[in-house]
Amino acid sequence: MFSSIAELVGMAQDRGLSISDIAIDEEMRRYHETREEVWAKMSKNLQTMKSAVDRGSQGKGVFSKTGLTGGEAALLEHYRKTRTSLSGDAMLEAVVAAMATNEVNAAMGIICATPTAGSSGTLPGVITVLKNRLGLDDDKLIRCLFTAGAFGLVTANQAMIAGATGGCQAEVGSASGMAAAAAVEGAGGDSSTCAQAFAIALSNLLGLVCDPVAGLVEIPCVKRNAIGTANALVAADIALSGGVSRIPADEVIGAMKSIGESMPSSLRETGIGGLAGTPTGKRFRRTVFDK
Amino acid sequence: MGKYKSVFDIIGPIMIGPSSSHTAGAVAIGRVGHILIGGAPRRADIHYYDSFAQTHKGHGTDYAIVGGLLGFAPDDTRVPEAVEIAQKQGMTLAFHEEEGPSPIGHPNTAVVDLLGDGGRVTYAACSIGGGTIEVRRIRLDGCAITPSGLLPILLVERDQSENDGGGWLEQMQDRLQEAGVTKQTRYESGDRPGMTLYDFDLDNPLSAQMQQEIAGHSSRMIYID
Numbered sequence: 001m002f003s004s005i006a007e008l009v010g011m012a013q014d015r016g017l018s019i020s021d022i023a024i025d026e027e028m029r030r031y032h033e034t035r036e037e038v039w040a041k042m043s044k045n046l047q048t049m050k051s052a053v054d055r056g057s058q059g060k061g062v063f064s065k066t067g068l069t070g071g072e073a074a075l076l077e078h079y080r081k082t083r084t085s086l087s088g089d090a091m092l093e094a095v096v097a098a099m100a101t102n103e104v105n106a107a108m109g110i111i112c113a114t115p116t117a118g119s120s121g122t123l124p125g126v127i128t129v130l131k132n133r134l135g136l137d138d139d140k141l142i143r144c145l146f147t148a149g150a151f152g153l154v155t156a157n158q159a160m161i162a163g164a165t166g167g168c169q170a171e172v173g174s175a176s177g178m179a180a181a182a183a184v185e186g187a188g189g190d191s192s193t194c195a196q197a198f199a200i201a202l203s204n205l206l207g208l209v210c211d212p213v214a215g216l217v218e219i220p221c222v223k224r225n226a227i228g229t230a231n232a233l234v235a236a237d238i239a240l241s242g243g244v245s246r247i248p249a250d251e252v253i254g255a256m257k258s259i260g261e262s263m264p265s266s267l268r269e270t271g272i273g274g275l276a277g278t279p280t281g282k283r284f285r286r287t288v289f290d291k
Numbered sequence: 292m293g294k295y296k297s298v299f300d301i302i303g304p305i306m307i308g309p310s311s312s313h314t315a316g317a318v319a320i321g322r323v324g325h326i327l328i329g330g331a332p333r334r335a336d337i338h339y340y341d342s343f344a345q346t347h348k349g350h351g352t353d354y355a356i357v358g359g360l361l362g363f364a365p366d367d368t369r370v371p372e373a374v375e376i377a378q379k380q381g382m383t384l385a386f387h388e389e390e391g392p393s394p395i396g397h398p399n400t401a402v403v404d405l406l407g408d409g410g411r412v413t414y415a416a417c418s419i420g421g422g423t424i425e426v427r428r429i430r431l432d433g434c435a436i437t438p439s440g441l442l443p444i445l446l447v448e449r450d451q452s453e454n455d456g457g458g459w460l461e462q463m464q465d466r467l468q469e470a471g472v473t474k475q476t477r478y479e480s481g482d483r484p485g486m487t488l489y490d491f492d493l494d495n496p497l498s499a500q501m502q503q504e505i506a507g508h509s510s511r512m513i514y515i516d
Contacts, residue, residue: 003293023298030296030495041299048305105308108351108371115301115421117311123302149298156301157293162312162420164342164398170420178301215346217309268398269312270345289348 001026005154005195005249012191019181019191020143023150042142048112049101049124055109056100064106066288069218073100090133091230098125098229102222115152115161115174118210118217122175123148123182125229126236130186140186147185148178151198158250159257163210163269166260172221172228173205173256179229183236199245199252201235206252207259209267211274214285220275294441295423296494304422306365312399313343313350316418318370320401321359323416323426326515328407331361334383335405341398343418344388353386356401365422393417395427426515433481434488439474445491448511452485459508463489466505470495486510 002008002022011022027038056062056073063070073096079085080092087095098121105111105120114123123145130136130144152161155174160166180201181194189197205228213219245252266273275281295301306315324332337356339347347353351371358373360382369376377384393400397417404413415428417440425440438444445467449459464472471494480486496516497505506512 001293001296027298032498042302045299045302045305108308110305110366110368111308112303112305113311113315113422114303115311117306117308117315117422120308120311145302146298149302152301153293153295153298156295156421156423160420161301162399162418164312165420212346212349214349216349265341265398269342270398271349272345 001030002150002154003157005151005198005253008150008154009191009195018143018147018185019150019194020146020185023146039142042145043138045112046127046138046142046145048110049127052101052104052109052111053097053124053128056104057096061100062103062107062109064103064218065108066214066216066218068213068216068284068288069106069222070103072222073103087230090129091233093132094125094129094229094233095226097128098122098225099222102225106216106218106222114148115156115178116163116171118163118221119171119175119225119228121222121225122172122228122232123179125225126179126183126232129233130183134187136186144182144186147194148182151181151194152178155253158253160260165268166256167263167268168208168210168224169205169256170260171210172224173202173208176205176228176232176235177202179232180235180239183232184239187236187240189240193239195249196244197236197239199247199249200238200243201232202249202252202256203245203247204231204235206256209263209274210269211267211276212269212271213276213281214288215271215276216288219281219284294419295421300421300423304365306422307368307370310350311422312418312420313346313352314355315365315422316399316424317352317355317401318359318363318365319422319424320403320416320418321356322362323414323424323515324360324403324405324412325362327412327414327429327431327513328405329409330407331377331380331382332405332407333381335360335403336385336387338387338389338402338404340389340391340393340400340402343399343401344390347386347388356403357384360405397425432483432486432488434478436476436478436488436490438490439492441492443470443493443496443514443516445493445497445505446513446515447489447491447505447509448480449487449489450485450510451487462508463505466501467491467493470497470501
């Protein structure tokens, strides 16, 4: 089992394989499963992601019980199709998919956690672009999910992936790094370029706090995933163009860990500080819980 | 070895929203109780600490833990109605927001106290992120068990008066070799004299066949995966 990004990339290079191959082999070895069994599980995850994207972006979209979030992925999709957007089609397709997924999550619908439910939209956003813009088929997309998973495993084991222990950087930040690495493999980049994209994406979201209004996975989570997926695409493009992270990926993970550990509890998923602690945030808390 | 072992701990689980640590992880915490007590309990007292105490209402942690106590999976669409389902079945439920620090040192902590037909079980578990959990304390049959946390955890009870020619423990260790025992602790039962309980913390899951074999060679086996 790889315990660092350097080791993961080294394994891929030594064996002339991609990161996804390493992740698949490791899973088969540890759980005594066939390639087909492991593949089928990831395929089910991909289908779950696609269903959530469809559900949240079609028609008027979905709305949470509290009424705090919902319908904005569908609004953005309509805007994308009928207006000349500023960010461009590919970027907005990703953002629509990311927000759709997190709106479904907030509405207690079925999603695939990647690595968490709060950050479940970031990777599907990138997957949507790989499918629509690069024309990748399901088999290639499933590979990208394994790549994302391998980078996420190292992050989870070396640092943390829970907002309660490391803030939003540990959730959307990790998801964005994972998605950037997945995008690079999907676009044909090699394993070390995957690591560059991961490091750039995670670096950009270091310090992000977890401050859910009323303690709910709604505000700001839905739109944080919009930024997570957009940041992943930008980081992947930078890496694919030859741009590098001067701080190695493993050290970026280390920085995230130390920042997470020094974050006050009020900014780690307690629904007390940050946006949750604003006058409007507190008012929402009262209206949601003191009906 | 890190805490997360499978790529599906990261990409997954497939679950009902909204939170992997407070909802999917909470289902997993409840499921531990279902396994420990051998079914749905008659009464459950759930004590929340820190982030769990602050946000359990918004994240659906209550119904998630109860869904787990009923034996539901994280993607079971009945999870949001679990509290009503449990109450209809006659389960008594009480939720407590504790103000002090977590007794096991993690912000997402629940201490679950269960009463069932087989007696009383108490355990302390925490949700460490992405739906993965740790069980750090279990009180069962008068034993205060302190597993290292990560699943799978295998609890095996053996009646000391049973004579099989010796070597029981060695045989058990042989069987568990492939699963990789990371910690092994022996406890003498306070409630059941003559009964010894072993806690084996495992690195890898046990096959169904191996579970059967171990159950056949012990007075009682509890496998939490």
